[in-house]
Structures are given as structure tokens and as C-alpha cells.
Amino acid sequence: MKQSLLIILTLLTFVCFGTPTKVTRIIDGDTFETETGEKVRLIGINTPEISDIFGEEAKAHLAQIIEGQTVDLVADHISNDRDRYNRLLRYVVFNGVDINKKMLLDGYAFAYLKYHFEKESEYKQAQLEGNKNNNGIWGNSNKENIIRQQESETVNFWSSLSPQVYLIAGLILLLIFIGFWGYYKK
Numbered sequence: 001m002k003q004s005l006l007i008i009l010t011l012l013t014f015v016c017f018g019t020p021t022k023v024t025r026i027i028d029g030d031t032f033e034t035e036t037g038e039k040v041r042l043i044g045i046n047t048p049e050i051s052d053i054f055g056e057e058a059k060a061h062l063a064q065i066i067e068g069q070t071v072d073l074v075a076d077h078i079s080n081d082r083d084r085y086n087r088l089l090r091y092v093v094f095n096g097v098d099i100n101k102k103m104l105l106d107g108y109a110f111a112y113l114k115y116h117f118e119k120e121s122e123y124k125q126a127q128l129e130g131n132k133n134n135n136g137i138w139g140n141s142n143k144e145n146i147i148r149q150q151e152s153e154t155v156n157f158w159s160s161l162s163p164q165v166y167l168i169a170g171l172i173l174l175l176i177f178i179g180f181w182g183y184y185k186k
Contacts, residue, residue: 018072018093026067029058029108031087041087042100043076044123046112054137058108061136065102066094079117091119101126107136 021040025033029047033039047058073090075081083089092099101119103109104126111123131138 018074018091020070020072022070023066023068026059026063028055029062029103032062032066039085039087040073040090040092041083041085042092042103042109043079043089044091044112044117044119045100045103045109047103047109048137054108054140057137057140058103061106061108062099062103066092066099069094071099076117076119079115105130105135107131107134107138 021038022035023032024035027033027039028050030042030045031039047062048055050056050059072093073088074093075090079089081089098119100109101123104111104123107130109127111120111127113120113124117123130136133139
């Protein structure tokens with residue numbers, strides 16, 4: 001009897017309070033890797049990709065909060081357990097704080113309302129509050145300089161090609177033209 005009760009209490013603890021795990025690597029502003037190699041996606045939020053404007057800032061902010069820390073991963077009871085990339089979809093709790101919501105309040109994430117999840121209205125409100133308070137990317141006074149810098153670092157595909165690429169492409173087109181000309185001349 002005591003053993004059964006202990007097992008039930010242990011299972012309830014994991015279901016209600018989450019599974020503790022150590023964060024070993026931050027991949028971007030809404031994804032990290034655990035000590036077991038599992039990739040976890042913060043459910044209900046979306047941050048800019050690393051190559052996008054403010055992507056590095058979002059990643060750095062998440063790293064500052066949870067990298068190297070032991071966090072609780074809490075499942076959502078409405079949404080899927082995993083996304084299409086096989087990442088765990090979880091709420092992340094650190095020292096009693098909902099990190100997904102904190103990223104919204106701090107202005108480094110957007111409420112990701114494409115899919116349904118338990119905290120939709122709460123997260124939507126948190127995003128609005130972060131925006132209203134000019135937090136994070138919403139109030140970055142250096143925003144225009146960052147945008148200009150990232151645009152200048154973006155290389156135009158055609159200007160990045162070497163003259164040899166143009167020569168080879170021209171020869172290929174010439175051979176195709178000669179092939180068609182020979183075929184229709186007959």
C-alpha cells in the first residue's frame with residue numbers, strides 16, 4: 001500500500017510540477033539542449049531566428065537566464081508533445097518563474113498563436129505588456145543601427161559569385177544552345 005502511494009505521488013509530481021533537467025546549450029531564443037541531448041522548444045513563444053534581426057539578442061537573453069541551470073520542463077495538456085522537428089514542446093520553469101512568459105515580458109519573443117496551448121491568452125497579454133513597456137527588442141534604442149549593420153553584412157548572392165562561376169555558366173548555356181541548334185538543324 002505504501003509503495004503504491006509513493007509511486008502515485010512520484011508520478012503526480014512529474015506530471016504536475018515538471019521534470020527537472022539541466023540546460024547545456026542554447027540553440028536560439030526558443031530552443032535549447034539538455035544534458036541528455038534532448039532538444040526542447042519553449043511552447044507558446046517564437047523568437048527571431050539567429051540569422052534574423054534580434055535573433056542573437058534573443059538567444060543571449062535566454063542563455064543569460066537558463067544556460068547551465070537545472071530547470072523544470074512542464075508539458076502542455078492541449079498541444080502535441082513534440083513538434084515536427086521532434087523537439088519536446090514544454091513550458092520551462094526556473095526558480096518558480098515561467099521562462100516562456102518571461103521571454104515575452106522581457107520583449108525577446110512573440111506569442112506563437114498558430115497552435116493552441118493552455119496559456120494562449122496569458123502569453124498574448126504578456127507580449128502586449130512587453131511591447132507597451134518597450135522591453136527588449138521593442139524598446140531597443142540601437143534598433144536602427146542593428147538593422148543597418150545586419151543589412152550591410154547580408155551579401156548579395158549575385159555579387160558574391162566569382163568570375164569563374166559566370167564563365168562556367170556561360171559555357172554551359174552555350175553548349176545547351178549548340179545542342180538545340182544541332183538538333184533542330186537536322
